[in-house]
Amino acid sequence: MFYYSEVLFKSLKRTHWVDITSDVQQSIQQSAIENGLCTISSLHTTGSVTLNENADPDVEADFFKKLNELIPQEKYFRHSEGNSDSHLKTSLVGLSVQLPVRNGHLVLGTWQSVYFCEFDGPRNRKVSVTIIG
Amino acid sequence: MFYYSEVLFKSLKRTHWVDITSDVQQSIQQSAIENGLCTISSLHTTGSVTLNENADPDVEADFFKKLNELIPQEKYFRHSEGNSDSHLKTSLVGLSVQLPVRNGHLVLGTWQSVYFCEFDGPRNRKVSVTIIG
Amino acid sequence: MFYYSEVLFKSLKRTHWVDITSDVQQSIQQSAIENGLCTISSLHTTGSVTLNENADPDVEADFFKKLNELIPQEKYFRHSEGNSDSHLKTSLVGLSVQLPVRNGHLVLGTWQSVYFCEFDGPRNRKVSVTIIG
Numbered sequence: 564m565f566y567y568s569e570v571l572f573k574s575l576k577r578t579h580w581v582d583i584t585s586d587v588q589q590s591i592q593q594s595a596i597e598n599g600l601c602t603i604s605s606l607h608t609t610g611s612v613t614l615n616e617n618a619d620p621d622v623e624a625d626f627f628k629k630l631n632e633l634i635p636q637e638k639y640f641r642h643s644e645g646n647s648d649s650h651l652k653t654s655l656v657g658l659s660v661q662l663p664v665r666n667g668h669l670v671l672g673t674w675q676s677v678y679f680c681e682f683d684g685p686r687n688r689k690v691s692v693t694i695i696g
Numbered sequence: 697m698f699y700y701s702e703v704l705f706k707s708l709k710r711t712h713w714v715d716i717t718s719d720v721q722q723s724i725q726q727s728a729i730e731n732g733l734c735t736i737s738s739l740h741t742t743g744s745v746t747l748n749e750n751a752d753p754d755v756e757a758d759f760f761k762k763l764n765e766l767i768p769q770e771k772y773f774r775h776s777e778g779n780s781d782s783h784l785k786t787s788l789v790g791l792s793v794q795l796p797v798r799n800g801h802l803v804l805g806t807w808q809s810v811y812f813c814e815f816d817g818p819r820n821r822k823v824s825v826t827i828i829g
Numbered sequence: 830m831f832y833y834s835e836v837l838f839k840s841l842k843r844t845h846w847v848d849i850t851s852d853v854q855q856s857i858q859q860s861a862i863e864n865g866l867c868t869i870s871s872l873h874t875t876g877s878v879t880l881n882e883n884a885d886p887d888v889e890a891d892f893f894k895k896l897n898e899l900i901p902q903e904k905y906f907r908h909s910e911g912n913s914d915s916h917l918k919t920s921l922v923g924l925s926v927q928l929p930v931r932n933g934h935l936v937l938g939t940w941q942s943v944y945f946c947e948f949d950g951p952r953n954r955k956v957s958v959t960i961i962g
Contacts, residue, residue, distance in 0.1 A: 565864040565962065567929055567936075598698040600735060600828050602866060602927045606938035608882045613787040616741045625773045625780035626787070633766060633899060640891045647891035654879040654892070654946070657790050657923050661735045663700055663826040670700075670824055672739035680787070691936060693929040695828055695866050695961055696698065731831040733868055733961050746920040749874045758906045758913035759920070766899060790923050794868045796833055796959040803833075803957055805872035813920070828961055829831065 566594030566694040569606075574684035578627045580615070581679040583690060588669055590692040597667050599696025604659035606691060609649035609683035611656035617676035649682035656680050664694060699727030699827040702739075707817030711760045713748070714812040716823060721802055723825040730800050732829025737792035739824060742782035742816035744789035750809035782815035789813050797827060832860030832960040835872075840950035844893045846881070847945040849956060854935055856958040863933050865962025870925035872957060875915035875949035877922035883942035915948035922946050930960060 570586040587603055605612050616622040630652060640647040660677060663670040671677075679690055703719040720736055738745045749755040763785060773780040793810060796803040804810075812823055836852040853869055871878050882888040896918060906913040926943060929936040937943075945956055 567864070567931060598700070600733070600826055600866070602929070604928065604936075606936075606941070608880065608888075608938065608940045611787075614741065614791045615787055616783055619775055619777075621773075621775040622741075622780055622783050625770075625775050626784050628772070629767060629770060629780070629784055634895060637891075637895060639894070641887040642885055642891050643887070644885075647888055647895070650882055650888050651892050651895055654877075654881055654922050656787050658880045659927050661792050661794060661826075661927060662737065663735070663824055665700060670737075670739075672741065672822075674741045675739070689938075691929055693866055693927075731833070733866070733959055744920075747874065747924045748920055749916055752908055752910075754906075754908040755874075755913060755916050758903075758908050759917050761905070762900060762903060762913070762917055789920050794925050794927060794959075795870065796868070796957055798833060803870075803872075805874070805955075807874045808872070 564596050564696045566596060568692050570690045572688055574681035574686055574688055577684055579681050580623050582676050583679055584677045587677050587692055591664055594694045596664060596694050596696035599664045599694055601662050601664050602659055602693045603677060604691045606689045609646055609653055610688055611653050611680040612659050613656050613678055613680050614660055614675045615678055616674050618674060646683045652682045697729050697829045699729060701825050703823045705821055707814035707819055707821055710817055712814050713756050715809050716812055717810045720810050720825055724797055727827045729827050729829035732797045732827055734795050734797050735792055735826045736810055737824045739822045742779055742786055743821055744786050744813040745792050746789050746811055746813050747793055747808045748811055749807050779816045785815045830862050830962045832862060834958050836956045838954055840947035840952055840954055843950055845947050846889050848942050849945055850943045853943050853958055857930055860960045862930060862960050862962035865930045865960055867928045867930050868925055868959045869943055870957045872955045875912055875919055876954055877919050877946040878925050879922050879944055879946050880926055880941045881944055882940050912949045918948045
């Protein structure tokens with residue numbers, strides 16, 4: 564069985580995490596697939612999909628402070644849109660995550676949530692959810 | 697066909713690679729799936745799953761020396777557990793790898809092994825192995 | 830349904846992007862799978878697979894300038910081949926990408942292409958394409 568859907572949302576700042584866990588879980592329920600593999604992919608080149616801590620918001624703040632310190636908007640960047648830092652961060656954090664589906668639910672660790680990782684917001688964003696079972 | 701299993705192990709240091717290739721291969725044998733896709737995912741937010749060199753242990757030493765130099769435990773981190781470096785490294789190295797299964801075996805390159813990449817050990821860890829075929 | 834193929838090519842410089850989007854699309858056509866999941870994986874430990882911008886070549890130049898600045902060939906690396914920087918970059922950018930297949934076509938965002946990300950070329954390289962549907 565194959566199920567495809569898209570999750571649409573707005574990011575609010577240049578860099579932040581958007582929690583899309585419940586949207587993904589909703590796609591799984593709509594798919595009616597009980598056991599399989601769920602792939603969540605960014606359809607952009609300046610925003611990633613990842614898993615990370617869902618409890619303490621300081622983790623998100625530290626994550627972006629350090630990453631933006633390592634990869635700032637360098638003056639030497641030639642790309643005219645001025646967001647080459649966002650393109651590099653997107654490939655480093657990665658475009659997608661894959662998670663098992665069991666008994667109609669995402670298999671996540673206790674502290675894991677699914678995040679769209681915005682590196683060049685605020686923008687309208689779109690993520691694909693593909694379920695095979 | 698769908699097969700799900702979990703691999704449990706202990707990491708031994710704050711940062712190191714744990715080779716889980718043979719555990720994954722064992723899951724494939726138990727699944728009896730001959731051809732398909734195998735997804736190996738970390739169930740944590742301070743440890744990744746990746747592929748890397750299986751021959752010279754100096755690669756592992758250089759890997760962590762450089763990565764820990766780039767992303768140390770910064771004094772400015774606000775997350776009270778003091779492991780924000782581990783959370784960032786986990787999203788950068790990534791939560792999972794996907795590999796083809798052919799004739800009941802993982803398709804790996806000559807120099808590739810599957811590693812759990814520990815960023816905040818020593819700990820008890822758990823990785824999911826999902827096979828679709 | 831399961832389809833496996835390999836894409837072979839030569840990289841031309843120590844670090845650059847090789848666009849393999851049309852090779853992947855060709856594999857999908859050969860598979861005759863209409864709807865499913867396509868996984869593109871590097872069979873190496875010094876070269877990644879990622880998605881990134883397909884329009885302005887300055888993005889590629891900025892990407893490698895910044896990444897090579899962060900992770901140069903350090904004199905302290907002990908691995909005798911002298912390419913520990915390539916091994917680290919490979920795990921950071923990641924070994925594979927997963928994309929939905931709909932109506933016989935890869936689902937890519939407007940600005941996305943599939944790249945082999947060479948970190949230790951020039952070399953002969955091989956990428957696996959696995960399609961499940």
